[in-house]
Amino acid sequence: MSESTLNDDLDLSGLPLVDNPVMPYLRQERIPHIWCPGCGIGTTVNCFTRALEEAAKDLDKVAIVSGIGCTGRVAGYLNLDSFHTTHGRAIPFATGLKLANPDLSVVVYSGDGDLFAIGGNHFMHAARRNMDILVVCVNNFTYGMTGGQVAPTTPIGATQTTMPFGNFENPASLPFLADAAGATFVARWTVFHVRQLTRCFKEALGKKGFRFIEIMAPCPTLFLRRNRLGDGVDMVRQYKERSVLRNGADTKEVAVGMEGDIVVGTFVDRERPTWLDAMNSHFSSVLGDRYRTYGG
Amino acid sequence: MTADPKGVLTGIHFLDGDHAACEGALAAGCRFVSGYPITPSTEVVERFAQRIPMVGGVFIQMEDELAASITMLGAVWGGKKVMTVTSGPGLSLMMEHLGLAYITEAPCVFIDVQRGGPSTGLPTLPAQADMMQVKWGSHGDYEIIALCPNSPQECFDLTIKAFNLSEQWRVPVFLMMDEVVGHMTERVVIPEASEIEITERRWTKKAPGDYRPFEACADGVPAMTKAGEGHRIHVTGLTHDERGWPALTPKSQDKLIRRLTNKIRDNADALTDIREEECEGADVIVVSYGITSRVASSAVLQARAQGLKVGHARLVVAWPFPTTRIAYLATQCRAMVVPELNLGQMVHEVSRAVAGSVPVLLVDHAGGTVHEPQVILDRILEAAR
Amino acid sequence: MVSTGIRIGGLGGQGVILSGIILGKAASIFDGRNATLIQAFGPEARGSACSAQVTIADDPVAYPYVQNPDVLVVMSADAYTQFIPTLKPEGLLLYEEELVTPKDLPPGVKAYGIPATRIAEELGRRLVLNIVMVGFFAGVTGVVSLVAAEKALLSSVPKGTESLNLNAFRRGYEHGRSLVAAA
Structure with missing residues (x-):
């Protein structure tokens, strides 16, 4: 029996009408969104908005920056100061935004192709500098908006339009990259883990430095179908079955394939001075009274 | 209004064009530069890196010119007057963000110290061969303003003018230097701050509910805000409506792109300086x-x-x-x-x-x-x- | 409408460019004339060769390069060999006489030498060789006034080195004056 038939049998007339709690965080006039049925991006947005609420953030001081791609559209739907930039360049845009106005809490929300193929160099350098931004990567293992091409995250063996005989390129393990480049906070969840993900967002929003969250999400239209992996629900079932919680795991050991464990949890949580704090303390010590401490 | 004295190095100096352009930017109120080293433009950012800690602002050397040019655009929406500096090969990389700056109407200044091209060409020697690239090098229809100094004094004066025009029209403005002007040293007179006219950003006075970030005023130019003011703006490189939301139709394309180009085309005579x-x-x-x-x-x-x-x-x-x-x-x-x-x-x-x-x-x-x-x-x- | 084209050539580290800056500043800021300084970049600056071109004129300088200098100042043998063919037929050569031997001097060229390195060493810092040469230039040519050159010098050298540099400048200047008087 399907869910809708169930609901039809219920008498809901006595219950108060409650808005979806996510709605105040969205630009409602912009809904419906462009994402396909079964896509995982919406679930991540849901968790993110709940985290904003639980973290009691002043939403006027939260800015969201996206690159290009399906996840790149997140910025447009959130009722925040939002910036939809060029392909791969959300991180350097966010760098300028944060440095120009350090009062802002700046979140980069984009996809795996955007952040790690065309934007990979920027990711590495922002992490190295410990730029004070939260980077959220929705990893669906493919280029969705352009129609299912191979991505830097596509597992070996998966078929994509530009790897029609199966991918033979080694994929990147994103937490390992983030860790090696110097991120202060590195976590991974899947869209199955909505509660954990919400908590993780909230925790990361409360920290400083270059923070990175990878979220595995199904792309039913272009990744699952082409690889005969079923629909979105089947993939979420896989996430449930394959995921293993291992907080503090060595990021060298969390790579993901078509099969096998999906290691989830918080892998890195450390403190380093942010770029701006380092600049201010360094110039203060070197230049003394001549230095005008920069605060925006 | 007039210049903030903090950035104005009043006096008579013997400066090369690169250094004079940097002083022009500081006098104009530029407090954020993101750059990437490239001969023969590097002295501009070297001087900025040296001066800005005492003036109050940020210099950051990015990982490439794509990053430098979009970090600058992030800083615009953080509220700063901004600039980036490059030469031919870097300019080629910046073309994408010239387009983004244009379609999002981000006031910003690009300094191009021209050298011989194409490709790596003549890194240390002059040319004026980027003149068409700045006008046509980014994809799509667009208009920019480009100024051509012929002395270090003009590198100072015209950098200020570049900032003022970028604020007035909310359009990227280029300072088209070349290796000779950049490395040539001459007398540069920097006046008192009170004698330097500065065009302030046209901040909106509208409350969050009433403000439409891409709704043009009478002269075709919208009033601006910055992130963090409660306006909850959306800024996108997609074709957009007056709210800033994507509007991907021939009609919205026609409306937006004509307004943007006409800001400059309709004022070409007024902008003429011969x-x-x-x-x-x-x-x-x-x-x-x-x-x-x-x-x-x-x-x-x-x-x-x-x-x-x-x-x-x-x-x-x-x-x-x-x-x-x-x-x-x-x-x-x-x-x-x-x-x-x-x-x-x-x-x-x-x-x-x-x-x-x-x-x-x-x-x-x-x-x-x-x-x-x-x-x-x-x-x-x-x-x- | 007087215009003087000057080429200063030497080795990297000799302070060639600073010499050009002092002359340019002296003329354009303190003498109320105009000056344009061009530093050599590119293939010409290969190895440790270094050169500066300064045009000093009553009117604003239009063409910025000095193709055929009126005055050539050389502090190395290489610079002499490289630039002597460009000197104007009636031009003036100023050279460091322990580093440069002016062989095959074109007829019509007037040449004055100075033991600038030795003078600099006597003053305790070999490094001020270039300042001796600047003083020598001012003394021989009068293209920049003594007052302007000294002001330009003092505003261009590191704090704490003013008197050393001023001494170097004056030694060069006096040497120049005496050679001209004797000629």
Whole structure:
């Protein structure tokens, strides 16, 4: 029996009408969104908005920056100061935004192709500098908006339009990259883990430095179908079955394939001075009274 | 309003063009530069990195020119007056963000210290071969403003003008220097801050509910805000409506792109800045810009010494091209001569403006040094015949 | 409408560019004239060769390069060999006489030498060789005034080195004056 038939049998007339709690965080006039049925991006947005609420953030001081791609559209739907930039360049845009106005809490929300193929160099350098931004990567293992091409995250063996005989390129393990480049906070969840993900967002929003969250999400239209992996629900079932919680795991050991464990949890949580704090303390010590401490 | 004294190094200095341009930016209120080193522009950002800690602001050297140019755009929406600096190869990488700056109407200044190209070309030697690239190098229809200094003093003065124009029109403005102007050292007079006119950003006075970030005022330019003010703006490189939301239809494209281009095209005459000398009733008018104008001056003086009536029109604003004025000047002479450090770029604009009414003679040069004045003189003599 | 084209050539580290800056500043800021300084970049600056071109004029300088200098100042043998063919027929050569032997001097060229390195060493710092040469230039040519050159010098050298540099400048200047008087 399907869910809708169930609901039809219920008498809901006595219950108060409650808005979806996510709605105040969205630009409602912009809904419906462009994402396909079964896509995982919406679930991540849901968790993110709940985290904003639980973290009691002043939403006027939260800015969201996206690159290009399906996840790149997140910025447009959130009722925040939002910036939809060029392909791969959300991180350097966010760098300028944060440095120009350090009062802002700046979140980069984009996809795996955007952040790690065309934007990979920027990711590495922002992490190295410990730029004070939260980077959220929705990893669906493919280029969705352009129609299912191979991505830097596509597992070996998966078929994509530009790897029609199966991918033979080694994929990147994103937490390992983030860790090696110097991120202060590195976590991974899947869209199955909505509660954990919400908590993780909230925790990361409360920290400083270059923070990175990878979220595995199904792309039913272009990744699952082409690889005969079923629909979105089947993939979420896989996430449930394959995921293993291992907080503090060595990021060298969390790579993901078509099969096998999906290691989830918080892998890195450390403190380093942010770029701006380092600049201010360094110039203060070197230049003394001549230095005008920069605060925006 | 006038300049913030914190950034103004009032006095008489002996500076090269790169350093003078940096002082111009500081005087104009630039407090954020993101750059990437490239000869022969690097001295601009080196000086900024040296000066900005004491003035109050940020310099950051990014990982490449793509990053440098978009970090600058992030800083615009953080509320700063911003600039990036580069030369040919870096300019090629910045083309994508020139487009983003344009479609999002981000006031910003690009300094291009031109060197010989294409590709790595002549890293340490001059050219004026990026003139068309800045106008046409990013995809789609767009308009920019480009200024051409011919001395360190003008590098200072025109950098201020570049910032002011970028704020007035909310359009990327280019300072088209070249290696010679960049590395040439001369007297630069920096006035008191109170004598430097500064165009402030046109901040919106509207409350969050009423504000539409891309709704044009009477002059076609929208009022601006920055992140963190409660306006909850959306800024996108997609074609957008007045709210800033994506609007991907032929109609919204027509409305937005025409408004953006008309901001500049409709004001091309007002933006015209030509320094003319003895053009009325001349036999020949030399049309030049940037460093070549100084070489042309030598040739013009020699031609006059031989009894010729030679005018000299120097384009301080190369883009938008001063079509109306050049067409008028064509009625004053029998021929025009256009020397430039490339194999023919702005000469096409001159020819377009003149529309066949008088001959237009190019004095080309592949770059690497400036013209010999004699070569320009020869062409003036040829044109006069 | 007087205009003087000057080429200063030497080795990297000799302070060639600073010499050009002092002359340019002296003329354009303190003498109220105009000056344009061009530093050599590119293939010409290969190895440790270094050169500066300064045009000093009553009117604003149009063409910025010095193709055929009126005055050539050389502090190395290489610079002499490289630039002597460009000197104007009636031009003036100023050279460091322990580093440069002016062989095959074109007829019509006037040449004055100075043991600038030795003078600099006597003053305790070999490094001020270039300042001796600047003083020598001012003394021989008069293209920049003594007052302007000293002001330009003092505003261009590191704090704490003013008197050393001023001494170097004056030694060069006096040497120049005496050679001209004797000629």
